[in-house]
Amino acid sequence: MNTDKITSFFNLGVSVTLVIYGFEEGQLKVFTQKISKNPYAGAWSFPGKLIKSDESLEDAAYTMLDEAIGNTKPYIEQLNAFGKITRHPLGRVIDVTFYSLINMKSDVKSYRADKESKWVHVPKVPELAYDHNEMLNLAMLRLRRRLINRPIGFKLLPAEFTLGELQALYEEILGHELDKRNFRKKVTKLNILLTKGHETTDNPGRKPRLFSFDPEKYANYMEQGF
Amino acid sequence: MNTDKITSFFNLGVSVTLVIYGFEEGQLKVFTQKISKNPYAGAWSFPGKLIKSDESLEDAAYTMLDEAIGNTKPYIEQLNAFGKITRHPLGRVIDVTFYSLINMKSDVKSYRADKESKWVHVPKVPELAYDHNEMLNLAMLRLRRRLINRPIGFKLLPAEFTLGELQALYEEILGHELDKRNFRKKVTKLNILLTKGHETTDNPGRKPRLFSFDPEKYANYMEQGF
DNA sequence: TCAAAAGTGTTTCCCTTACACCCATGC
DNA sequence: GCATGGGTGTAAGGGAAACACTTTTGA
Structure with missing residues (x-):
């Protein structure tokens, strides 16, 4: 393999795109940004960027997460590579998509001043630029599967939470209701919960345990599944 | 986004690598090729190549499968993108890895004349070039998971097979023995088997059904899982 | 008749599911 | 005292796992 011979292969780009999930007011949301440049000016999309040749995929994903919410700590997992020839209108770009689970209260430190962004309830996500709707569909399938097999949903909640909140999260993501008693039995049997006292909000009704x-x-469990 | 600005991003390559699984004489095997060029001359690896800018990832994977075994029909599934900066010694190459399940009897039409290749029993796979051992580890995890959740193991067997062969396949891949009666109960309950008569080999013992x-x-089941 | 592999049922246990009422608190 | 959400147990059913002998065939 010599340099001349391979030059012809090096006329494509690789991008990393992030599907960032958050959970707020009982709704599963994704982070979207408004695009300012043509041909998609005005359209909404997930954060994404071309990677440089000295940047690993994971580094690029964490850098983008930092740009989006000012934090590199949250959970990130590779989702899929998207490689259709026409997926980017300006040239050949292969995208490696990651998804991230963040807590919207404690993980979001800052938003970029130069990009309009918003969190969108997943069922209300509009038509997005590029193939980003396809990415979201795949990310939802993955998230549902992971939620069933791994204790991953916790990453969307604050450090202390009630079982009611946890159940609401599961119901929202899985798209159907769960039996309260069975849910609690299953979760507590896993033995991964520590009691932290009681909530002190002024909601009506009995105070839930945290x-x-x-x-x-x-x-x-994260490694081996349930 | 203008062309000048993005040129600096287009100095990396994207490759596709294939982990091709076959099953023969009770052993799960992978297809390996000897590399003829430095810096890995003499080392073994999985088939892989840089993709051109007018080639989709899937097309490249099927083309490579064709080059490897002379057939583009078998099952292919994307595994993961590998993007460490130093994973290719000659430059920045991001790899999108696929794995394939083939039947070594009926799916292999021809091997390339210009590459030395061999099938290696997975536990005996030596140190491979690049990060290909890492790919194999990940591919094995995926294969085991798929085998449990989908009727995917069938793709490694001939069109007609015995339940003993199917069980041996499961035991080989999962790495532990299974109870014969429970295994048969589970498989037949799925209702995906058609009876095809009896085997006519001259092995000792009772003739199994096909x-x-x-x-x-x-x-x-392939779509929805068990 | 023996060696080799195929084929076949039952019981136990645990996990899943379905299901309804009392408890604590604020107003 | 009532509205609101939190919290709890039991019974039935279904799938998973453990377990051993008979059948067919060729030599």
Whole structure:
């Protein structure tokens, strides 16, 4: 392999796109940005950018997460590579898509001043630029599967949460209701919850207990699944 | 976005690599090729190549499958994108890896004359070039998961097979033995088998029944899982 | 008749599911 | 005291797992 011979292959780009999930007021939301440049000026899309040749895919994803919400700590997982020839109108760009789960209260430190952005409830996501709707469809399938097999939903919640909130999260993402007693039985049997006292909001009704995770057991399940 | 501005991003390559699985004599095998060029001359690797800017990822994968075994029909599924900066010694190459399941008897039409190749029993796979061992590890995890959730193992077997062969395939891939009666109960309950008569080999012992699939029910399970 | 592989049922256990009422709190 | 949401147990059904012997065939 010599340099001349391979030059012809190096006329394409690789981008990384991020589907960032958040959970707020009982709704699963994704982070979208308004595009300012043609041919998609005015359209909404997920954050994405071409990567440089000295940047790994993961680094690019974390950098973009930092640009989007001012934080590189949240969970990121590779979703899929999208490689249709015509997926980018200005040239050949292959996209490696990641998705991220963040807590909208504690993980969001800042938004970019130079881009209009908003969180959109997933069922209300409009037509997006590029093939980003296709990415979202795939990301939703993955998220539902992961939610069933791994303790991943916790990453969308604050450090302390009630079982009611956890159940609402599951119901919202899975798209159907769950039996309260069965849900609690299943979760508590996993033994990954630590009691943290009681909530002190001024909602009507009995004060729910707050829980957080046993980080070690949590880590085990993340690797091996339930 | 103008052309000048993005030129700096277009100095990397994208390759597609194929982990091709076959099953022969009770062993799960992968297809490997000997590399003839430095810096990996003499080393073994999976088939892979840089893609051109007018070639989709899937097309490249099928083309490579054709080059490897002379057939573009078998099952292919995207595995992962590998993007470490140093993964290719000669430049920045991001790899999108696919894996394929073929029947070594009926799907292999021809091998390339210009490349030395061989099928290697997975536990005996040596150190491979690039990050191909890492790819194999990930491909094995995926294959095991798929085998449990989808009727995917059938793709490694001939069109007609015995339940003993099917069970041996599962045991080989999952790495542990299965109870014969429970295995048969589970498989027959799926209702995807069609009886095809009896084997006519001259092995000792009772002649096993041959089965094939009901393609429609098979397709359903492929989409939705068990 | 023996060696080799195919084929076949039942029981136990646990997990899943369905289902309804009392408890604590603020107003 | 009532409205609001939190919290709890039990019974039935279904799938998973454990377990051993008989059948067919060729040599």
